[in-house]
Amino acid sequence: MIRRGLVARGIAWAGAIVLLGATSLRAQGKLSPKWEELTAADFRLGIQQSKGTCLLPFGILEKHGPHLPLGTDLLNVRYASLQAVAMEYAILFPEYYFGQIFEAKHEPGTVAYSLELQLKLLQETTDEMARNGCKKIVIVNGHGGNAHLLPLFGQAQMDKPHDYVVYVLDGARSRPGGPVKRSAGIDYHAGENETANTMVSHPDLVHLDRAASESGADQKRLNLPEDVYTGIWWYARFPNHYSGDGSVAAKELGEWNMKNWVAAVVEAIRAAKADEQSLTIQNEFYEKSKHPLDTRP
Ligand SMILES: [Zn+2]
Numbered sequence: 001m002i003r004r005g006l007v008a009r010g011i012a013w014a015g016a017i018v019l020l021g022a023t024s025l026r027a028q029g030k031l032s033p034k035w036e037e038l039t040a041a042d043f044r045l046g047i048q049q050s051k052g053t054c055l056l057p058f059g060i061l062e063k064h065g066p067h068l069p070l071g072t073d074l075l076n077v078r079y080a081s082l083q084a085v086a087m088e089y090a091i092l093f094p095e096y097y098f099g100q101i102f103e104a105k106h107e108p109g110t111v112a113y114s115l116e117l118q119l120k121l122l123q124e125t126t127d128e129m130a131r132n133g134c135k136k137i138v139i140v141n142g143h144g145g146n147a148h149l150l151p152l153f154g155q156a157q158m159d160k161p162h163d164y165v166v167y168v169l170d171g172a173r174s175r176p177g178g179p180v181k182r183s184a185g186i187d188y189h190a191g192e193n194e195t196a197n198t199m200v201s202h203p204d205l206v207h208l209d210r211a212a213s214e215s216g217a218d219q220k221r222l223n224l225p226e227d228v229y230t231g232i233w234w235y236a237r238f239p240n241h242y243s244g245d246g247s248v249a250a251k252e253l254g255e256w257n258m259k260n261w262v263a264a265v266v267e268a269i270r271a272a273k274a275d276e277q278s279l280t281i282q283n284e285f286y287e288k289s290k291h292p293l294d295t296r297p
Helices: 002-028 040-048 072-087 115-131 145-157 191-200 235-236 251-274 277-288
Strands: 053-056 134-143 165-169
Touching: 040 072, 053 072, 053 115, 053 251, 072 134, 072 191, 072 277, 115 134, 115 145, 134 251, 145 165, 165 251, 165 277, 191 251
Parallel strands: 053 134, 134 165
Antiparallel strands: none
């Protein structure tokens, strides 16, 4: 009896503490946005506070010229996403870098999972996020090579019913305006923009003195019409997996880019939170797709 009494009182106390904790945490906005840092109980509060909105920042492991780290895209997308969720709360999924990067398999340090695994892992990841209450999942893309993968993944959500919505925010690498660029021409990968961004996110990992030791020039080795696509195009033009000139990068440009990137992520989180239509229309579509002969104009 005594034990039961103690246990009951203990539970009551624990309940009061949880309630107090919940109130003060919510009042102070002190919940960590990072999935892996939350306790199970705080995760529940995080889902409430975020209105079921979660971010999946998507990076990659690949060479970034002679001067930037392999994880540049992962590091930068997480930096921008963390700044964004500090302004507009959403739960941030842990490090994710299982994307499309076949074109860099000839370079050291590239991790290129099979296409089947990329799609399966991403689907199971968003399914698991949704099962835990993330009904609005914003994939924040930090890697150019995912521009092939993510629209397909987004479209593939129409195949089977899901009780959640996937939004894809493509990478925002540069915006009009801001500091005048010092390099001219193409700046796709590890060039002035991306180097400048990394000087903001992880200045200690930028080896600017090595940036001119390889060429990031377009080698123009293909001669095809613009509307004809072939997978080797990237390697044909940029065989060093470097595009642009990182050696002239300055922090001011990175600050401008990052500020705009963060603003785009904040805008996407707010739009997802406010979006009541997508899931309703998805459900209408899934229902109709079970019996297409009944669909009338
Ligand atoms: Zn990159």
